[in-house]
Amino acid sequence: MELLLEGRKALVTGASRGIGREVAKGLAKEGADVVVNFNKNEKMADDIAREIEKFGRNTWVYPASTSNIEEVRKMKTAIEKNFGKIDILVNNAGINIDRLFVKMNEAEWQQVIDVNLTGYFNCSKVFLDNITESKYGRIINIASVVGQMGNIGQVNYAAAKAGVIGMTKALAREMARSKVTVNAIAPGFTRTDMVEGIPEEVKQKILKGIPLGRFGEPEEVAYACVYLASDKAAYITGHVLDINGGMYM
Numbered sequence: 001m002e003l004l005l006e007g008r009k010a011l012v013t014g015a016s017r018g019i020g021r022e023v024a025k026g027l028a029k030e031g032a033d034v035v036v037n038f039n040k041n042e043k044m045a046d047d048i049a050r051e052i053e054k055f056g057r058n059t060w061v062y063p064a065s066t067s068n069i070e071e072v073r074k075m076k077t078a079i080e081k082n083f084g085k086i087d088i089l090v091n092n093a094g095i096n097i098d099r100l101f102v103k104m105n106e107a108e109w110q111q112v113i114d115v116n117l118t119g120y121f122n123c124s125k126v127f128l129d130n131i132t133e134s135k136y137g138r139i140i141n142i143a144s145v146v147g148q149m150g151n152i153g154q155v156n157y158a159a160a161k162a163g164v165i166g167m168t169k170a171l172a173r174e175m176a177r178s179k180v181t182v183n184a185i186a187p188g189f190t191r192t193d194m195v196e197g198i199p200e201e202v203k204q205k206i207l208k209g210i211p212l213g214r215f216g217e218p219e220e221v222a223y224a225c226v227y228l229a230s231d232k233a234a235y236i237t238g239h240v241l242d243i244n245g246g247m248y249m
């Protein structure tokens with residue numbers, strides 16, 4: 001059977017856990033070779049690489065903090081030398097430091113902006129020449145429903161994710177003539193470490209606001225990512241795809 005991403009090379013940031021891990025596996029299952037980027041959890045990143053190899057794909061694991069452009073530049077040089085040129089970039093690495101605005105300090109604001117927004121800028125900036133060279137190119141930015149509707153305790157995170165949506169639309173317009181598509185996925189609450197940390201009573205409250213009555217699964221974000229990366233989605237750009245169980249329409 002024909003695979004959707006045969007011959008493509010992808011970089012997934014923050015692929016050691018959660019959504020990124022499933023996206024990396026999903027792309028590999030459809031034929032892409034995948035670089036697994038991580039920040040701290042080397043062992044988990046290595047485990048993902050072993051799973052990718054089972055699909056018969058090439059893979060490579062590389063540590064870099066996406067919020068540091070020098071580390072991202074080094075990662076690009078190393079990837080080009082050892083793996084090849086990236087034509088699919090999935091900006092996924094993210095953190096949250098939740099605090100009511102009245103208690104949030106500048107460092108908590110800045111750290112979340114640095115990873116969730118500047119990190120996406122850094123990787124897009126550094127890998128863009130690879131992506132434009134291949135006459136096919138995909139940038140997929142993992143945003144969040146919180147960037148669309150806001151959330152108590154997440155002023156920093158909501159600002160970063162809303163920024164990602166604006167960045168996606170502007171970059172999509174700039175890259176269109178190079179046949180590179182730039183899209184965002186806005187997941188709702190998805191079962192990863194990020195959601196595991198939410199107190200049980202808050203989780204129950206959130207569930208009441210989700211028409212489909214459950215949290216999302218990371219695989220459900222991965223399926224959308226595979227589609228947006230494929231040739232089948234060549235006419236979709238600047239789009240924000242909601243995967244949120246109807247929480248925000």
Ligand SMILES: NC(=O)c1ccc[n+]([C@@H]2O[C@H](COP(=O)([O-])OP(=O)(O)OC[C@H]3O[C@@H](n4cnc5c(N)ncnc54)[C@H](OP(=O)(O)O)[C@@H]3O)[C@@H](O)[C@H]2O)c1
Pocket residue numbers: 013014015016017018019020037038039040041042044064065066067092093094095115116142143144145186187188189190191192193194195
């Ligand atoms: N889970 C949700 O409900 C949800 C909803 C909407 C959007 N999102 C977004 O989806 C993305 C993934 O979230 P998740 O729930 O899968 O999170 P997660 O389970 O906490 O995993 C976060 C991933 O990002 C990596 N990471 C963190 N800081 C990094 C940095 N500075 N440089 C490189 N990698 C870094 C982590 O690497 P290490 O393992 O090495 O620390 C890990 O692989 C994020 O952008 C998040 O905002 C999540």
